[in-house]
Each structure stands twice: as C-alpha cells, then as structure tokens.
Amino acid sequence: MGYSRFLALTLIAGLAACQTDSASRSSATPADEEDLTRASISTQGSNDSRVAKQVFGVVAAASRQTPASYGGYARGCQAGAVQLPETGPTWQAMRLSRNRNWTQPITASFVEDLSAFAATQPGWAGLYVGDMSQPRGGPMLTGHASHQTGLDADIWMLPPSRLNLTRAERESISSIQMDRASGAYATAAFTPQHMAILRRAAEDPRVARIFLFPGGKVALCNAATGDRTWLNKIRPWYGHNFHFHVRLHCPAGQRGCEEQAPPPPGDGCADAQEWVNNILNPPPRDPDAPPPPPPRGPLRVSELPGQCEAVLASD
Numbered sequence: 001m002g003y004s005r006f007l008a009l010t011l012i013a014g015l016a017a018c019q020t021d022s023a024s025r026s027s028a029t030p031a032d033e034e035d036l037t038r039a040s041i042s043t044q045g046s047n048d049s050r051v052a053k054q055v056f057g058v059v060a061a062a063s064r065q066t067p068a069s070y071g072g073y074a075r076g077c078q079a080g081a082v083q084l085p086e087t088g089p090t091w092q093a094m095r096l097s098r099n100r101n102w103t104q105p106i107t108a109s110f111v112e113d114l115s116a117f118a119a120t121q122p123g124w125a126g127l128y129v130g131d132m133s134q135p136r137g138g139p140m141l142t143g144h145a146s147h148q149t150g151l152d153a154d155i156w157m158l159p160p161s162r163l164n165l166t167r168a169e170r171e172s173i174s175s176i177q178m179d180r181a182s183g184a185y186a187t188a189a190f191t192p193q194h195m196a197i198l199r200r201a202a203e204d205p206r207v208a209r210i211f212l213f214p215g216g217k218v219a220l221c222n223a224a225t226g227d228r229t230w231l232n233k234i235r236p237w238y239g240h241n242f243h244f245h246v247r248l249h250c251p252a253g254q255r256g257c258e259e260q261a262p263p264p265p266g267d268g269c270a271d272a273q274e275w276v277n278n279i280l281n282p283p284p285r286d287p288d289a290p291p292p293p294p295p296r297g298p299l300r301v302s303e304l305p306g307q308c309e310a311v312l313a314s315d
C-alpha cells in the first residue's frame with residue numbers, strides 16, 4: 001500500500017475505530033476486519049437493487065425465525081437475533097439509541113461469560129458492551145463494515161466502576177484511550193486486567209479473532225507468559241484503541257454462514273511489531289505499486305445471500 005494511503009488510513013482509523021475501509025492494509029497483515037467476501041459469495045440472483053444499509057438500517061426488531069447467520073461478517077445478515085439485555089449482573093450495553101445490541105444467541109452467551117470473568121478483575125464490575133449488530137444484521141447506515149451476521153461485538157476498554165448507568169449516561173460517557181503514537185504504543189491505561197480479559201477472550205473456542213491496536217498486540221506479546229497460542233487470534237488493526245472487537249466463529253452446523261480464513265499460523269508478534277515499525281517509520285511509496293482499487297458502491301440487497309431476503313420479509 002502506498003505511504004500516503006497508509007498514513008491517511010491511520011489518521012482516519014484514529015477517529016473512527018471499527019469503520020475502516022478494508023481496501024488497504026499493512027503488508028504485514030492480511031485481510032482482517034472486513035473480509036472481502038463480496039467476490040466469493042454468489043449473489044442471490046434477485047433484482048432487489050435497494051441499498052442494503054438503507055433497508056437493514058431502519059428495521060427495529062429481529063425476525064421471527066430460527067437463529068442463523070447468513071453470509072460473511074461484512075456481507076450478510078442474521079435471522080432470529082436476540083437482544084443482549086441492556087443490563088445484566090456483570091454488563092451494561094452502551095449507546096442504546098443505536099439499537100445495535102442484537103446478536104446471535106452464541107454471541108450473547110459469549111459476552112455474558114466474558115463479562116463474568118471481567119468482574120473477577122480488580123477495578124472491573126464487568127464489561128461495558130459496545131456495538132453488536134442491527135436487529136436483522138446487514139450493513140449499517142453509519143460505522144462498521146462488518147458486524148453484519150450477529151457474530152461481532154465491540155467491548156469497551158473503560159473498566160466499569162458501576163453497572164447502574166442510566167440510559168442518558170450510556171449515551172454520554174466515553175470509553176478511554178489505550179494508545180499513543182497512532183496505535184504504535186500502549187499507554188499505562190492498558191493494564192494487566194485488560195490483558196487478562198483479552199487473553200480469556202482469545203482462549204475461548206467460540207472466538208475466531210480479536211481486533212486490537214498494534215501497540216496493544218505488541219504489549220500482549222511482551223507480557224505473555226506460558227502458552228502463547230492464544231496470541232494467534234489477536235489481530236493488529238486500525239483503531240480499536242477505545243474498544244476491542246471480538247469476532248466469533250460460525251455456529252456449528254450453519255451452512256449459510258461463511259467463515260473467514262484463519263489468521264496465519266504462529267503468535268503473530270513479528271507481524272504486529274512490523275506494523276508498529278511502519279507506523280513509526282512509514283515506508284517510502286512504492287512507485288510500482290498498483291493503484292488502489294476503485295471505491296465500491298454500497299452493497300445492494302441483491303448482493304447479499306439469498307436467505308437475507310427472507311430475513312427482511314419475516315415478521
């Protein structure tokens with residue numbers, strides 16, 4: 001990727017975590033947050049040319065269907081979603097006005113389990129949970145390219161001191177920043193408790209990968225003791241300095257759900273360090289680099305898996 005584009009993305013990512021365009025990525029890191037599944041899924045063959053985000057972005061409730069994820073994380077939808085309860089014994093859902101606390105049952109269970117672990121950490125009453133998915137998944141009017149199939153969840157870095165935040169407080173409170181130098185380094189705000197929660201999440205067999213700012217991954221690499229296989233799932237990515245993003249595997253037996261290729265073998269620590277090095281000392285522009293691909297237009301309903309039409313049509 002070109003230097004200017006790399007810099008631009010780094011800057012954009014700092015402002016808009018989880019909203020990055022996948023068209024560019026570090027040479028050290030393959031496709032991640034937005035898996036380019038668009039080319040790999042045959043279209044449903046319908047001629048519904050409506051812009052998908054304008055359809056999915058305004059549906060208020062889940063479909064009355066058996067829970068299922070259809071398509072890929074960045075090109076799909078969800079049937080039969082459940083709503084993460086706004087407040088539980090060890091969590092609160094944040095930014096309720098966005099109506100993005102809908103998800104597949106396996107994801108809700110995972111978040112609840114992780115929050116129970118978080119509550120064992122000193123200073124943590126549990127977890128503040130950020131965006132999951134829309135009631136029927138699909139593309140969003142604002143933000144995220146992924147989070148479309150009910151298998152992605154953003155977890156705030158802010159340690160919850162209490163779990164009785166009002167709706168208004170959940171709109172106004174901000175998470176806290178973990179990095180400096182555009183993601184190259186973790187600050188002292190990134191504590192052993194954050195690291196323990198991230199490790200716990202990565203060790204969960206339901207989890208496919210976790211997105212975290214590059215300096216955070218390097219900090220985990222440096223602090224890790226004992227088994228290091230869990231580090232494989234921690235993926236350095238733009239943004240993800242106020243929250244981390246957990247992506248689950250497709251639930252067993254769901255043939256309509258498309259998995260992402262697994263991360264490359266190994267702990268990924270050298271790749272993360274290379275990403276950091278490229279932030280600190282951006283490589284010169286490669287004059288032979290191919291031009292960036294033309295921007296893609298918004299996904300149309302007809303470009304989503306065919307099952308998504310039924311998801312939209314359901315009560």
Ligand SMILES: [Zn+2]
Pocket residue numbers: 018144147152153154244245
């Ligand atoms: Zn996310």
